[in-house]
Amino acid sequence: MEFISYSGHLVAQLRDACTRVGFFYIKDHGVPQATTDAIFDTAKLFFDQDLETKNEIHYKKSSILRGYEPTGEVRTDATKKVDLNEAFNCGYEPDLDSQHRADKTGTSAPARSAMQGPNAWPTQPEFKIGVAAYYGDVLALARRLVRLFAKALGLSAEFFDSVVTHPGAMLRLLRYPAQDRTQPDALGIGAHTDIECFTILAQGREPALQILQVDGDWIEAPPVHGTFVVNIGDMLARWSNDTFISTVHRVLNVTGQERYSVPFFFGPNYDTVLHPLKTCIAEGEVAKYDPVVAGDYVYQRLAKSRLGKQEAEVKQFPQTVIA
Numbered sequence: 001m002e003f004i005s006y007s008g009h010l011v012a013q014l015r016d017a018c019t020r021v022g023f024f025y026i027k028d029h030g031v032p033q034a035t036t037d038a039i040f041d042t043a044k045l046f047f048d049q050d051l052e053t054k055n056e057i058h059y060k061k062s063s064i065l066r067g068y069e070p071t072g073e074v075r076t077d078a079t080k081k082v083d084l085n086e087a088f089n090c091g092y093e094p095d096l097d098s099q100h101r102a103d104k105t106g107t108s109a110p111a112r113s114a115m116q117g118p119n120a121w122p123t124q125p126e127f128k129i130g131v132a133a134y135y136g137d138v139l140a141l142a143r144r145l146v147r148l149f150a151k152a153l154g155l156s157a158e159f160f161d162s163v164v165t166h167p168g169a170m171l172r173l174l175r176y177p178a179q180d181r182t183q184p185d186a187l188g189i190g191a192h193t194d195i196e197c198f199t200i201l202a203q204g205r206e207p208a209l210q211i212l213q214v215d216g217d218w219i220e221a222p223p224v225h226g227t228f229v230v231n232i233g234d235m236l237a238r239w240s241n242d243t244f245i246s247t248v249h250r251v252l253n254v255t256g257q258e259r260y261s262v263p264f265f266f267g268p269n270y271d272t273v274l275h276p277l278k279t280c281i282a283e284g285e286v287a288k289y290d291p292v293v294a295g296d297y298v299y300q301r302l303a304k305s306r307l308g309k310q311e312a313e314v315k316q317f318p319q320t321v322i323a
């Protein structure tokens with residue numbers, strides 16, 4: 001058995017950040033700088049193709065919304081204009097998971113969820129290799145962070161291990177055009193909270209990410225070399241009965257330069273049922289949320305900003321019944 005010890009100071013710092021801010025930076029995280037640098041080259045390789053080629057893997061061709069999102073087709077903030085970015089999304093597959101490849105026991109079966117399904121890869125052979133290198137390292141980091149989050153919630157480090165064997169982990173490559181400064185209404189991504197449990201974000205060189213403070217002002221979270229920005233998403237806020245907070249953020253790229261970023265959205269196996277954790281419900285308090293199935297929750301949230309109402313109805317997504 002693996003023996004892991006965690007510094008109490010680290011766990012306390014983490015709890016403080018997750019309960020008061022919902023955003024923090026991490027360094028000495030174990031993902032080699034060269035791997036992070038390379039994912040930006042991989043993203044550029046993909047985005048530099050012509051639109052017709054990229055549209056061959058348009059996300060509407062995928063029943064689970066994987067693939068390419070052209071600029072102006074996603075509206076994250078329903079009250080604002082469409083987002084000014086183009087993106088590529090891919091989800092978990094055992095090929096991308098170095099731990100799975102090393103695991104010869106084959107004890108863990110993939111989650112039974114309609115959200116579990118194939119990725120849409122471009123034909124460029126180097127692309128998947130580049131994505132796999134980054135995905136594998138950042139997934140390993142996410143599983144380490146899961147143990148720290150468990151400790152910060154007062155649980156045993158291994159508490160979540162059995163539900164992150166085939167996690168709902170989505171890697172997103174993003175390219176934002178240089179925005180017109182005279183159009184303050186347009187945003188790279190409208191104000192939103194993230195859907196999954198937490199996000200590990202690699203930023204390119206351009207500062208554009210902004211976080212909403214309690215006083216209502218936006219504060220920048222600029223790229224810091226060698227670090228990732230980590231933030232709590234809605235699923236962990238729900239799971240922890242709002243002990244951890246999921247904070248609103250947006251992207252406004254007025255740097256005059258194109259900007260790249262690579263968020264990795266991490267959640268549990270898609271068949272996991274998220275009941276607010278009993279240990280997070282203090283005496284006299286109640287669960288603030290109904291249970292949800294992770295895969296259903298992610299699909300509904302993604303579809304909301306990506307499909308028109310009619311399309312969403314046509315693409316009936318099978319709901320999992322909670323026993």
Ligand SMILES: O=C(O)CCC(=O)C(=O)O
Pocket residue numbers: 172174189194201203208209249250251260261262263
């Ligand atoms: O590009 C960024 O810095 C943040 C992206 C983001 O918030 C998201 O994709 O949810």
Ligand SMILES: [Fe+2]
Pocket residue numbers: 192193194249
């Ligand atoms: Fe986000």
